[in-house]
Amino acid sequence: MIGTESAATVAHLLAGLRRRQRTLNTLRWGVHGLLIGGAAGCLAVLMMWLVGPADVPQLLLAAALTAAALTLAGAIAGALMPINDLALARALDAAGQGKDRFASALQLMNDHHKDRASLIVEDALLHVRHTPAAAALPLRIPRSARWLVAPVALLAAMLLLLPQPKLQAAAAQVPEISPEQWQQIAEEFDKELAQLPKPLTPEEEELQKELERLAELLKENPDKRDALKEIAKLSERVERDRREISPRELSLKKAAKAMSKSAALKQFAAKMQQGEYQNASEELRSLASKLNDSELALDAEEFEAMAQDLEQLAKELEADQELEQECQGASNAASRMNKKELAEALKRMADQMKNNAGKYQRSDNMSRRKSMLDDLKRRMNQKKCEGCGEGCSECEDGNGFCDKPGDKPGNRAGRGGLKAGWGSMAKWDGGDLSKNDEKRVGEMTDTMETQGDSTSFQVVSPDERARSTKRYEELFAEFVQLAEADLDLDSVPVSQREYLRKYFKSIRPKEPAATDHPADPAARDPAP
């Protein structure tokens, strides 16, 4: 038998070689596994693509998981592979120029010729003792590794070519509003446009022309974004014109609805609700005359009813302080049951209304146009009902739009509704959330803000005081128009729409004070 020390040295050398070989096997089979995993990942991506739509991150994740799993399996298989000591010894001989000394020693060390065996082992150790295991078993990239590029390229090609028609075409190719829907929208808008009262001022005429241009645009099946942008621009214009008429929203039609108790004021209220302010003024004047001439006998209850109606009307007329004061005066007179004072107050109120009838009319016109634009925008944001499953009237008559608010399970149809604001909240009326809506709220609150595409520019003024040459209100209006056009696109999450609207609300320019002069540079607001 060979000496103990020599035997230990042989065992030590072999142990080092075995460790090295096991590591190499692990790496080599890991690479094989990665190669097979890459191919399997491509197959998995292909199958996922064939089975149903999946986005690119999902496909990538599936491919990566498949490749990683098979790589791990390959590495484990490599680590568990049996190791041939003779092959290790021959590798050591090859590295140490041993000419099969160590391999022979390994096989002959237990030969019955003990002296020869010992001589052979000593000679072998003399030649290979200092040969490192790394030299005997160098780390080489397996030949199969050159094929690794194949599954990667295949996967990239599949992600670039295959998913596009299936996954991205839905957003890119299918328009949100079909030509049939555009036609229906344009027809309805045309009808509403025809029902608008004739323009009273050159500004209104110009606005009317722009609305007609919008109607033409709608007939051309435009991009939804362009249409929304145009609507936002017109809405801003209408709002600006309305503010020029009255800084605060002035709607006598709406205010007239507050009068419902007094029989004497019934005709007056009706005329106001119809927007016939001249006639309403005449009604008041007639009522005042009847009171003066004692043609109209009013009892206490009627006085009380008139006082309450006029009181309510005065509250609704905050936008027109003069008319409000007259109305309040009339209410006071009615409450005192003083016919004469009431007649005088009603007469003054009639004069005031007669003088401002044109203004009220214009304000109503603006409100109607604004309402018409809002309806148009809402209609564009409606989805065709694909069967909400709740038995809505549209499901039954099939006219194309669902008037059920909120998201419908399964088909995403019915978002939006006939009332403005529906569809932008999980539950518009504060009621209990449906199961589907609850999920949606969770997504809304967890939405992460990420950096998206943005455009920034700097307005540089030639003015030495470095003031902007553009009014903040104008700049704000431009931004709001651009934002509004995008906010109603499907691609913008609902939560983000609300978030952006809050932002624009926070930077909205203050209402100009009565003393402000637009031409005064000092009055220009700096950018927020």
Place this chain on the structure above:
Amino acid sequence: MHRELSKERVELFRRNYGLLGEEIGKRIVGYREVINQVLTAMMAGGNVLLEGVPGLGKTLLVRTIGEATQMDFQRIQFTPDLMPADITGTNIIHTDDKGGRSFRFQPGPIFSNLVLADEINRATPKTQSAVLEAMQEGRVTVGGTTHKLPDPFWVLATQNPIEMEGTYPLPEAQIDRFIYKIDVRPQGEDELLGIIRRTTGDEHAQLKPVLNREQIIDMQATVRQVMAAEFVQRYAARIALGTHPHSEHATDMTRRFVRFGVSPRGVQSLILCAKVRAILDDRYTISCEDIREVAPPALRHRIIRSFEAEAEGITSDAVLKSLLESVKEPAAVRAA
């Protein structure tokens, strides 16, 4: 009883081998590889067949080895009329001093340590077979009596491959008994100049015996002590089997051009000659590379080619080359 294998014995072997080679080199110009192969075969205890055209120095080489080894040397010129008894010897009538007559064995030239069988293929098969027992068994039987040949005993035969008329090619059984068949080829220009200088002047190299009989027997014993690991033996066996057309290790060339493969003697020859090479390389074990080195001279004469091979000029060496390239070593180191 010889001493056990040791570093000193290996060193001694190498030194004696070197001395013998140097001494032979004093007379033989060039032919280093041929000399090495002849000496290797001798140290392995085998007989050698030297094949080459006349005038290349085959006979001179064998004669020189005989002179340098201080051993009995006999040259037998084989001719068609040579009889077996001319080689082995015969019983002759012997008359003693008292006039009594008796048969007495007169040993032939084969009773020598080193026998040069010159142009062995010119003798008849009957005569050739007389050498058969001597080569294999180391003894001859004459008149019912077996006579042991001296130890060591070598037959170094030569044959001329071109003058085939009137010759008797050696049968397979006999040719298999040569451990090596060495092709002696014409030498180059420089070697010829050396031959001219040494042989055409009035000076002749004087050789002295550098090894005696006992030393050579000891060297042969040392060779036998060299060990062969199982994987090397397996490699040699695969090569030998690969020469058989129907073996799993056979190559396409073997299947097409070989009629019969080598006998077990071929494997023995491989291992023994590889052991000599291992000692000369200061090793105590043989390697797969040794097997590859000795395979051509040890196996080429044992491969019986097919008619197709002879027709197409495919040599045994070509078959062996393809075989050595294709047979896999056991537990070979694979490239990743």
